[in-house]
Amino acid sequence: MESRRILFVCLGNICRSPLGEGILRHRAAERGLSHLVETASAGTGGWHRGEPPDRRSVAVARAHGIDISSQRARQLHAEDFDRYDLIFAMDRDNLRDIVRIAPHDSMADIHLFMDFVSGAARNVPDPYYGDDRDFEQVFAMVDEGCRSLLDILFRGKPAA
Secondary structure (H helix, E strand, O other), rough: OOOEEEEEOOOOOOOOOHHHHHHHHHHHHHHHOHHHHEEEEEOOOOOOOOOOOHHHHHHHHHOOOOOOOOOOOOOOOOOHHOOEEEEOOHHHHHHHHHHHHHOOOOOOOOHHHHHHHOOOOOOOOOOOOHHHHHHHHHHHHHHHHHHHHHHHHOOOOOOO
16 A cells, blocks of 8 residues: 555644644554554644644544644645645635645645545634534544545555
8 A cells, every 4th residue: 555645734733734633643543554644734824833733622632532732833835745645725715825835846636625535625614713612523524534534545444
């Protein structure tokens, strides 16, 4: 099986994309695929550079047995388009920004996350101005998407 390098991108890299990174890493480990999946996250904006994920993202991940507390926000940069095979935008606005800043010779496949994993062109909503229920909804959506992503990429089979 071929390994995959996957980058999740949202606006500030403190809510949705850190969840994507943490959930995918966790689900890959459960399936024995850790050696085949490299994942990270970034934001199109740099306001939170160096900060940990939002405390509510950390809490909802922890409630599901996933620790994302050591992650730190960073901004998307040109080198990411060479380093990662798949770059997933969590919403259409970020997708537009990613495509706009992608180098013209980029080999990365850039997609709206939920469109790629479910065929439904929908956003993962930004929970930042919401409450705990919004973070739980985003967790459930991203978790379902990450499970589907592993099925798509690895046909649901553990690596030998």
